Amino acid sequence: MTQRPQRKSPRLQGYDYAQAGAYFVTICTHERAHLFGEVIDGVMILSRAGEIAEERWLALPNHHEGIELDVFVVMPNHVHGIIVLTGIVGTGPALSGHHAADNAGVVPTLGTVIGSYKSGVTRRIREMQKQPDLRVWQARYHDHIIRNETDLNRIREYTINNPARWQQDIFYGL
Numbered sequence: 001m002t003q004r005p006q007r008k009s010p011r012l013q014g015y016d017y018a019q020a021g022a023y024f025v026t027i028c029t030h031e032r033a034h035l036f037g038e039v040i041d042g043v044m045i046l047s048r049a050g051e052i053a054e055e056r057w058l059a060l061p062n063h064h065e066g067i068e069l070d071v072f073v074v075m076p077n078h079v080h081g082i083i084v085l086t087g088i089v090g091t092g093p094a095l096s097g098h099h100a101a102d103n104a105g106v107v108p109t110l111g112t113v114i115g116s117y118k119s120g121v122t123r124r125i126r127e128m129q130k131q132p133d134l135r136v137w138q139a140r141y142h143d144h145i146i147r148n149e150t151d152l153n154r155i156r157e158y159t160i161n162n163p164a165r166w167q168q169d170i171f172y173g174l
Contacts, residue, residue: 017110017111017143018087018108018109018110019085019087020085020086020088021084021085021146022082022083022085022145022146022152023082023083023084023085023110023144023146024080024081024082024144024146024155025079025080025082025083025110025141025142025144026078026079026080026141026142026143027078027117027137027141027142028077028138029077029078029136029137029138030136030138032077032138033077034076035049035050035076035125035136036053036074036076036079037049037050037074037076038076039075039163039167042163042164042166043163044073044074044076044163046074048128049136050076052124052125052128053074053079053121056120056121056124057069057074057079057081059120060083060113060116063116063120064108064112064116065088065107065108066085066086066087066088066089066107066108067083067084067086067113068083068086069081069082069083070082070083070156071159072159073159073162073163075163075166080159080162082155082159083110083113085107085109085110085113087107089106089107110143114141118141121136121137122136122137
């Protein structure tokens with residue numbers, strides 16, 4: 001049996017991804033399929049699958065205490081967004097949700113939040129398309145730890161303007 005080479009983790013070695021802070025994430029669809037809609041004249045037009053991706057993103061604070069959302073955008077084959085882990089639990093909206101008992105009082109890690117987002121989107125899209133084996137996402141995601149206000153503002157601008165720059169995007173032709 002041939003052993004597969006061990007992949008290098010894209011996460012920062014030794015960094016605590018439950019630590020309070022802002023994180024910029026990019027999550028790509030499986031094989032970069034244009035599943036979420038299309039960009040027309042610099043405006044993202046969401047498909048029903050894209051609407052699900054947007055709805056599930058906006059619902060994240062209802063399922064995880066101690067997170068806040070900043071800017072985000074759903075693109076044809078990926079999602080960009082800023083997630084802020086506050087490090088504070090016990091007072092968030094997740095306490096009143098039906099999943100509150102699952103994570104009450106637990107500081108979420110970035111990986112936990114992204115994993116639940118991806119599984120929630122996948123579940124809804126599979127149900128909608130009646131394709132129980134549909135692969136929606138790539139296994140991994142990209143993250144960037146936002147270290148200061150300048151970095152935050154640059155990433156906000158990039159995210160907001162992403163649809164207008166779609167034809168120059170590295171994911172456009174894929």
